[in-house]
Amino acid sequence: MADQKTIKRKTFECSGKLKQVMADHFLELDRASQSGDSKIAWCSSVGPAELLRGMGFLVYYPENHGAMLGASRMAADVIPYANAEGYSPDICSYLTSDIGAFLQEKTPLTKAYNISAVPRPDVLVFNTNQCRDVKDWFAWYSRHFNVPLVGVHTYREIGEIGYDQIKEIAKQIEDLIPDLEAAGGAKFDMDRFKEAVGLSKKTSQLWRACLETASAVPSPWTFFDATIHMAPAVVARGTQAGVDYYEILLKELKGRIKGGIAAIEGEKHRLYWEGMPIWGKLRALSEQLSGLKACVVASTYCNTWIYEQLDSAKPFESMAQAYTELFIVRDEAYKEQYIQECHDLYQFDGIIFHDAKTCPNNSNNRYGMPERLRGNTGVPALIINGDLNDLRCYSEEQTKTNIEAFIEQLEEGMV
Amino acid sequence: MASPIFTGVDIGASRTKVTILDPQKNLIGRAEKKSGTDFSDTAVSCLESALKMANRSRTDIVKTVSTGYGRNNVTFSDRTKTEIGCHAKGCYFHFPKAITVIDIGGQDNKVIKLDEKGNRISFKMNRKCAAGTGAFLEEMSMRLDIPLEDMDSLARKATEQVELGSYCTVFSATEVLEKIRQGKKVPDIVKGLYLSVIKRLLEMDALGDTVVMSGGVVAYNPYLVKMVEERIGREVLVPDFPQYSGAFGAALFAMEGGI
Numbered sequence: 001m002a003d004q005k006t007i008k009r010k011t012f013e014c015s016g017k018l019k020q021v022m023a024d025h026f027l028e029l030d031r032a033s034q035s036g037d038s039k040i041a042w043c044s045s046v047g048p049a050e051l052l053r054g055m056g057f058l059v060y061y062p063e064n065h066g067a068m069l070g071a072s073r074m075a076a077d078v079i080p081y082a083n084a085e086g087y088s089p090d091i092c093s094y095l096t097s098d099i100g101a102f103l104q105e106k107t108p109l110t111k112a113y114n115i116s117a118v119p120r121p122d123v124l125v126f127n128t129n130q131c132r133d134v135k136d137w138f139a140w141y142s143r144h145f146n147v148p149l150v151g152v153h154t155y156r157e158i159g160e161i162g163y164d165q166i167k168e169i170a171k172q173i174e175d176l177i178p179d180l181e182a183a184g185g186a187k188f189d190m191d192r193f194k195e196a197v198g199l200s201k202k203t204s205q206l207w208r209a210c211l212e213t214a215s216a217v218p219s220p221w222t223f224f225d226a227t228i229h230m231a232p233a234v235v236a237r238g239t240q241a242g243v244d245y246y247e248i249l250l251k252e253l254k255g256r257i258k259g260g261i262a263a264i265e266g267e268k269h270r271l272y273w274e275g276m277p278i279w280g281k282l283r284a285l286s287e288q289l290s291g292l293k294a295c296v297v298a299s300t301y302c303n304t305w306i307y308e309q310l311d312s313a314k315p316f317e318s319m320a321q322a323y324t325e326l327f328i329v330r331d332e333a334y335k336e337q338y339i340q341e342c343h344d345l346y347q348f349d350g351i352i353f354h355d356a357k358t359c360p361n362n363s364n365n366r367y368g369m370p371e372r373l374r375g376n377t378g379v380p381a382l383i384i385n386g387d388l389n390d391l392r393c394y395s396e397e398q399t400k401t402n403i404e405a406f407i408e409q410l411e412e413g414m415v
Numbered sequence: 416m417a418s419p420i421f422t423g424v425d426i427g428a429s430r431t432k433v434t435i436l437d438p439q440k441n442l443i444g445r446a447e448k449k450s451g452t453d454f455s456d457t458a459v460s461c462l463e464s465a466l467k468m469a470n471r472s473r474t475d476i477v478k479t480v481s482t483g484y485g486r487n488n489v490t491f492s493d494r495t496k497t498e499i500g501c502h503a504k505g506c507y508f509h510f511p512k513a514i515t516v517i518d519i520g521g522q523d524n525k526v527i528k529l530d531e532k533g534n535r536i537s538f539k540m541n542r543k544c545a546a547g548t549g550a551f552l553e554e555m556s557m558r559l560d561i562p563l564e565d566m567d568s569l570a571r572k573a574t575e576q577v578e579l580g581s582y583c584t585v586f587s588a589t590e591v592l593e594k595i596r597q598g599k600k601v602p603d604i605v606k607g608l609y610l611s612v613i614k615r616l617l618e619m620d621a622l623g624d625t626v627v628m629s630g631g632v633v634a635y636n637p638y639l640v641k642m643v644e645e646r647i648g649r650e651v652l653v654p655d656f657p658q659y660s661g662a663f664g665a666a667l668f669a670m671e672g673g674i
């Protein structure tokens with residue numbers, strides 16, 4: 001029978017370092033926002049961060065702030081204010097919680113770092129590779145602060161990516177330079193840019209190595225750990241701080257494997273998480289799954305921040321390639337193949353698809369993929385309905401029962 | 416000394432059911448009641464009625480398994496199983512082959528697929544809306560001001576097809592008002608409501624060859640099963656006392672002591 005004890009996650013020794021990296025990131029932004037000493041670019045999470053770093057901008061990621069609003073459960077209180085401004089409850093709840101929080105002059109940065117407000121942008125930079133919502137989201141702030149909004153429009157839903165497509169996106173990235181210079185960035189310096197690309201690549205390689213330690217049986221960490229430890233891969237990519245952090249984390253993970261330390265004692269089931277995290281319920285889900293001896297060993301979400309295509313010898317082109325070859329940009333056939341390859345590596349015995357009400361872009365269960373994957377790999381899937389931030393779309397009781405029943409199903413299969 | 420007995424308790428969102436099995440897996444006692452607000456009290460009172468029917472006492476119980484929304488509130492339970500597992504178990508006992516179980520509960524529906532050995536291949540629970548569940552029919556019986564227990568006989572008298580298209584219970588209620596305004600007859604509307612429940616069920620998952628239906632709605636609305644048969648063009652199997660399938664499955668788990 002599925003054991004129902006809930007078990008807390010094991011803490012990492014490097015958690016203190018993680019807190020430091022994040023504190024440095026936000027405090028530096030806050031100082032710059034107040035003093036005006038450095039220019040600040042807001043960037044979508046898979047936007048052209050390396051170029052911004054290369055032009056001397058400090059980079060702030062609103063999606064990271066969105067995730068903090070979700071994890072701190074502030075989202076539920078502030079989303080309605082954005083809804084009331086005409087931003088539908090059906091669109092991205094990062095967007096609605098972030099704008100709602102701004103309207104209410106609230107931010108989780110206050111409690112975490114004693115910072116009273118998000119940093120003021122000098123320019124907003126998006127890439128539509130992930131969705132259109134980021135552009136509409138940033139457009140709101142562009143109007144509010146009266147600062148320029150620039151970005152890259154990427155092809156969507158693509159299988160094979162042609163050289164012409166990469167060239168065209170690379171051109172779009174390069175074409176941002178005059179606007180960024182006008183917005184106060186330093187004069188474009190190719191060497192500095194290449195350095196940022198190189199550091200970003202290194203961060204990616206280390207992050208991938210960290211994630212792949214979960215192919216060990218038992219796994220040294222879970223998806224729930226990774227959602228926390230991935231923060232520097234998002235906000236500190238293109239910096240030495242990002243590289244340094246993942247060297248430390250990787251060492252600790254390897255140490256866990258060597259010492260036989262499992263994230264879940266008596267790991268019995270290995271799962272894949274497809275879709276967005278449910279930020280406000282990470283702990284509850286993690287504890288329930290631990291109690292059931294189920295370890296979520298891999299996820300599409302955490303894998304997103306791997307950009308190994310980056311190459312400082314051809315920075316524009318390689319950036320275009322890295323940010324277009326992403327899972328979220330691709331067609332169903334590619335995505336299916338990708339998850340099958342993850343299955344080969346991580347040897348999971350079940351997949352949890354999170355159908356996030358407000359993010360169709362990350363809800364890959366909607367076009368029959370769970371059924372097709374089951375047919376191809378024999379791996380059963382569970383679909384849970386929820387949302388990244390809007391817990392009005394989530395039934396905790398129903399989800400818990402579904403997860404418990406899914407583990408029962410996997411156990412029956414083991415008899 | 417009396418032979419041992421095994422108990423299954425299913426605390427659903429709407430009703431609580433208790434079954435008692437003898438070692439030969441005969442259903443010798445059963446009871447059901449509104450779940451109310453004190454699940455643990457309701458479970459005890461159902462247990463007492465079921466024991467009375469079986470003419471047994473609590474000391475004869477070897478093991479109890481509880482299931483359903485309130486499964487963790489049963490003080491006398493030895494362990495819990497999900498309602499998905501229990502409905503599957505209960506239905507497979509009656510029809511031991513590859514089956515698709517459709518369970519219509521008070522607040523959720525389940526479609527569970529089992530292979531010929533009774534192992535679950537997949538399951539789906541309905542999403543967040545009550546549309547298609549017992550709660551939907553309850554709400555509509557109130558709107559139409561007809562007793563819930565009269566719905567089945569009314570639906571059988573329908574002469575005209577009334578279509579209700581909406582996903583949502585509130586929208587459906589508006590549609591019902593619209594039909595009344597148009598002068599549609601109550602039996603036709605009730606049949607339309609059944610049809611709407613069936614549509615919600617059939618869109619949940621593709622069905623296998625052998626379909627079994629369980630749950631309280633099936634027990635009290637047998638005409639709905641007949642309509643499903645017409646819709647899918649084949650016979651639908653229904654166990655005895657379909658409202659007890661979950662509790663029956665729980666009692667079987669109690670007997671197994673296995674997973």
Ligand code: SF4
Pocket residue numbers: 063092093094095130131132133134276358359360361362388
């Ligand atoms: S990908 Fe989804 S969660 Fe991310 S910004 Fe776009 S809509 Fe929001």
